[in-house]
Amino acid sequence: MAKVPSPLDCACFNTRKTARVLGQVYDRALEPSGLKNTQFTALAVADAYDGISITDLSKAMEIERTTLTRNLKLLERDGLVKVGPGADGRSKTVILTAKGKRRLDGALPLWRQAHERMLREFGAKRWKSVQKELDAMRDRLHP
Amino acid sequence: MAKVPSPLDCACFNTRKTARVLGQVYDRALEPSGLKNTQFTALAVADAYDGISITDLSKAMEIERTTLTRNLKLLERDGLVKVGPGADGRSKTVILTAKGKRRLDGALPLWRQAHERMLREFGAKRWKSVQKELDAMRDRLHP
């Protein structure tokens, strides 16, 4: 008697709703910085890989390239990044402006606080394990 | 020497990107049904709790009520649900139409197939464990 799978156990649904909740939590923590969680991540990754191309950044964030293009547009509008010509006539490079760097630096302590609270309330080891499982999940199911 | 936490380990970022990837996977699987994963879930939950109110449905899906209102608008536009008056003069009830029920029934096998593929490629027991961890995470961190 195999149980019929319930849509409530859908992997998509469950990760999505968790992402929604975490998004709210982190957005509230980041609020004083004026950054949303996605923007914070984009800035952080762009800062880590300085002069990264849009496509590479989208791969690093595992986000649709065309989505990232639009997200970057907003960051550019606010003067946080500069999207300039790449090595190639095709590609473009994403660079944090001084303002962007300051903004990121201002947001980092807020994020760290939220992160540490998460580690405290959920468990650091536990999170590490979940993170690894999510990594594996993406690896196996990648579209 | 405690390590400085990296934004790449952000819980929000990691669950979000996983949700993005899974969203793509499931959306492609559901594509023949004409439903997106969120719509599929909404229909499934609304069907399970027939005549549920908008607020209660939003709680069941752990989605912002105002977001759900907009999502429901699209389902209503397509004639898949009917949002009618509730027991109360304030609340409203969400009911699947016959068309909505048919649509859901048509989508279910597609979802099931994707779900089973997921269980196969990732591991059924493993998913059950991850799901439990995600539940716990939301419980502890709820905004």
Add this chain to the structure above:
DNA sequence: GGTCGAATAGTGTATATACACGTCTTATGG
């Protein structure tokens, strides 16, 4: 050197998401 496929990027369109507010309805206390 011209052609053609691959790489890189942007746009049109549509859905999803959340917050701050405003509206209307019910419940509660005097």
Add this chain to the structure above:
DNA sequence: CCATAAGACGTGTATATACACTATTCGACC
């Protein structure tokens, strides 16, 4: 009964997300 709080909903505004296309540029091959 009335005033006020609490509950349920919708809207304005803004960001996030993805797919199908289109345009441009590089590189490889003849």
